[in-house]
Amino acid sequence: AAGVIQSPRHLIKEKRETATLKCYPIPRHDTVYWYQQGPGQDPQFLISFYEKMQSDKGSIPDRFSAQQFSDYHSELNMSSLELGDSALYFCASSFRTGTGVSGANVLTFGAGSRLTVL
């Protein structure tokens, strides 16, 4: 079965540089999520998109932006990188069946993109 595809898997950048992460969700999933997991930390929700529109926003820094394109893939753009941005960035996708808890609507995660800022 097709999974969530993230690229690149590893990325090394210098401080103040820009990085772009890509995510290809599971076909027909209508919602994409971005999470950031710092070393030894739990994943923190950044942002999500439902049908290409931003649907929810978490602790995403102003230096970060994201969008979902017409083919449903999503990109997370990070500018003015800081050492503290070094983390594992996950993309996940799921079905969304309206508001509230409705069935499992399990989030399927990609393998993650590991960003190292030097």
Add this chain to the structure above:
Amino acid sequence: AQKITQTQPGMFVQEKEAVTLDCTYDTSDQSYGLFWYKQPSSGEMIFLIYQGSYDEQNATEGRYSLNFQKARKSANLVISASQLGDSAMYFCAMREADYGNNRLAFGKGNQVVVIP
């Protein structure tokens, strides 16, 4: 405030034994979902099991079962017959109804090492 609490220190488990990972949660919603994910050292997040707040029976998926005690707000994961490949970090997560967008809040995780 942390909505999901996982406070056990790292655990060593003998192969073929069962292990229980504790998870307590905090919510005022009546409708919510609880999830367990596994993160091996390779880093990927693997879905294990789901429990809905209205589900009357504890969820089971193969060797994984969820001991859901709603009144105590706990959702402990039980792994039976541990295997070496079960060595990983295990995260408990919750989706609350008022998020409406399937956002998950994760706990800090439980580290499990299975020894032969």
